[in-house]
Amino acid sequence: MSALTFTFKDAVNRIIDCKKLTPDYLQGKTIDTILSIALSSQLTVADVFDVQGNDAATLVFKNTTSQMHYIGYRMKTGSIMIEGDAGNFTGAEMQGGTLICKGSTSERTGDNMRRGLLLIEGNTGDYCASNMRAGTLGILGSTSAYLGYGMKRGTLLLSQNPIEQATWLDCGLHTLPFLNLLYQSFQRLDTQFAQLNNQRVRRWMGDVSGLGKAEILVLQA
Amino acid sequence: MKLNGVSIDDTFAEAFNMRGTRVFITAQNLKWAYHAANAMTGFSTSVIGCGVEAGIERELLASETPDGRPGVSILMFAMGSSVLMKQLETRMGQCVLTCPTAAAFSGIDSEDQISLGKNLRYFGDGNQISKLLPNAKGENKRYWRIPVMDGEFLTQETTGMVRAIGGGNFLVLGQSQPQVLAACEAAIEAMKKLPNVIMPFPGGVVRSGSKVGSKYPKMFASTNDAFCPTLKGAVKSELSDDIESVMEIVIDGLTFEDIALSIKVGIEAACALGPHNGIKRISAGNYGGKLGPHLFKLHDILNGNLSSEVEKA
Numbered sequence: 001m002s003a004l005t006f007t008f009k010d011a012v013n014r015i016i017d018c019k020k021l022t023p024d025y026l027q028g029k030t031i032d033t034i035l036s037i038a039l040s041s042q043l044t045v046a047d048v049f050d051v052q053g054n055d056a057a058t059l060v061f062k063n064t065t066s067q068m069h070y071i072g073y074r075m076k077t078g079s080i081m082i083e084g085d086a087g088n089f090t091g092a093e094m095q096g097g098t099l100i101c102k103g104s105t106s107e108r109t110g111d112n113m114r115r116g117l118l119l120i121e122g123n124t125g126d127y128c129a130s131n132m133r134a135g136t137l138g139i140l141g142s143t144s145a146y147l148g149y150g151m152k153r154g155t156l157l158l159s160q161n162p163i164e165q166a167t168w169l170d171c172g173l174h175t176l177p178f179l180n181l182l183y184q185s186f187q188r189l190d191t192q193f194a195q196l197n198n199q200r201v202r203r204w205m206g207d208v209s210g211l212g213k214a215e216i217l218v219l220q221a
Numbered sequence: 222m223k224l225n226g227v228s229i230d231d232t233f234a235e236a237f238n239m240r241g242t243r244v245f246i247t248a249q250n251l252k253w254a255y256h257a258a259n260a261m262t263g264f265s266t267s268v269i270g271c272g273v274e275a276g277i278e279r280e281l282l283a284s285e286t287p288d289g290r291p292g293v294s295i296l297m298f299a300m301g302s303s304v305l306m307k308q309l310e311t312r313m314g315q316c317v318l319t320c321p322t323a324a325a326f327s328g329i330d331s332e333d334q335i336s337l338g339k340n341l342r343y344f345g346d347g348n349q350i351s352k353l354l355p356n357a358k359g360e361n362k363r364y365w366r367i368p369v370m371d372g373e374f375l376t377q378e379t380t381g382m383v384r385a386i387g388g389g390n391f392l393v394l395g396q397s398q399p400q401v402l403a404a405c406e407a408a409i410e411a412m413k414k415l416p417n418v419i420m421p422f423p424g425g426v427v428r429s430g431s432k433v434g435s436k437y438p439k440m441f442a443s444t445n446d447a448f449c450p451t452l453k454g455a456v457k458s459e460l461s462d463d464i465e466s467v468m469e470i471v472i473d474g475l476t477f478e479d480i481a482l483s484i485k486v487g488i489e490a491a492c493a494l495g496p497h498n499g500i501k502r503i504s505a506g507n508y509g510g511k512l513g514p515h516l517f518k519l520h521d522i523l524n525g526n527l528s529s530e531v532e533k534a
Contacts, residue, residue, distance in 0.1 A: 181287055181288055181364060185356075
């Protein structure tokens with residue numbers, strides 16, 4: 001079994017809706033069926049990607065750009081590896097599984113996420129983790145405006161300080177042994193997050209304009 | 222049968238079915254892991270008065286624990302699942318939640334899962350945080366982070382509950398109290414190195430072996446007068462003139478083989494002191510084979526047959 005791999009043909013310059021390209025939706029489908037799946041209007045998978053491999057539980061996107069929106073949308077199981085950038089709503093409404101993006105993502109990354117692990121090695125755009133309900137979202141690069149807007153529960157793990165917001169409360173510096181457990185769960189993944197070992201974090205709680213039970217953990221040098 | 226000149230009675234220990242669980246306690250260092258573990262396994266010598274029988278199985282290296290800190294492994298046994306669940310929850314709440322830097326994790330896999338921190342999370346008063354994370358095997362496990370005054374109390378939601386055996390035992394009979402105690406200490410030191418077993422009594426040794434029943438109607442157990450040296454001339458004694466002291470080592474374990482190996486290692490260590498150090502005889506406690514389904518025959522075990530279980534019809 002080899003990972004089901006979608007390699008962007010680079011011949012399309014429109015927004016591409018990747019909602020359907022999740023392990024759950026592709027499970028049990030043949031390559032021919034997958035190639036015929038409609039993405040954006042008048043675009044099928046065959047128009048946009050070369051597809052190889054046969055393990056639908058493990059998806060790999062190669063050569064991707066920020067044109068590709070909704071990668072990992074509502075995924076429940078399995079894993080997705082994005083070897084490039086991704087567009088808006090990456091990992092939005094995730095309900096489980098693991099999504100790793102080696103590049104940067106655009107707006108609304110992890111929007112309404114409910115469960116699972118979403119790791120972004122690059123930067124994220126505005127409204128990252130907006131309305132997030134649970135799960136863990138890690139970002140090694142920079143974040144932008146309105147981080148965690150309306151976020152209810154769940155954990156944002158950042159390596160860089162976010163823009164301060166009035167609806168996120170600074171809970172100070174802490175050493176959290178729980179992070180060892182989290183880091184150990186990264187060890188089996190092909191990601192720079194597997195190198196983390198720092199338990200010293202600044203903890204913020206928010207978004208207090210709503211439920212306010214979410215946390216942002218900013219790794220300290 | 223004799224072992225190093227010590228007589229081994231042709232008898233058996235009689236043991237009972239129990240429910241057991243294992244919990245890993247970690248902390249900032251071993252000192253504080255022991256503080257939590259000692260509290261959690263305190264007052265747990267016998268199910269008769271304590272609800273559970275519990276003890277520290279062994280120390281854990283930082284590389285063996287889920288959170289990468291040093292810790293200890295605890296085994297806990299009860300006669301039924303409901304008692305085990307209740308006692309585990311109570312002891313977690315009073316002994317581990319309260320102990321600075323301590324955390325608790327499941328130490329055994331099983332289809333039967335019982336609460337470890339599942340209900341303790343409410344101590345967080347709404348500020349508790351749940352995390353569903355894969356373990357080393359890739360299986361998702363739920364953990365709770367509960368804000369407490371020293372930082373966070375971290376606990377796994379559940380631990381496994383398995384079928385186990387309690388009440389394996391042997392008796393050390395000797396010429397004097399200090400000599401018998403020394404033999405028991407040697408036995409316990411050897412037995413503590415084995416996995417999957419605990420010796421729940423103080424220091425692993427019990428002096429107040431009991432028989433079923435009593436002259437007092439309210440008592441369902443009373444002193445084992447047949448093995449009390451000061452009653453030798455007054456009751457139907459099991460002791461010869463040269464026996465002045467008897468002590469018992471009781472073993473709870475996860476399987477028959479674990480307990481049998483433990484009995485073998487313990488008796489060999491006790492007998493190593495030999496008759497010239499006052500160790501005269503080894504026996505075992507039983508109820509004539511009428512009560513417990515597991516019979517540990519001393520001769521079979523010492524001959525290396527560790528799976529000679531005789532199941533009652």
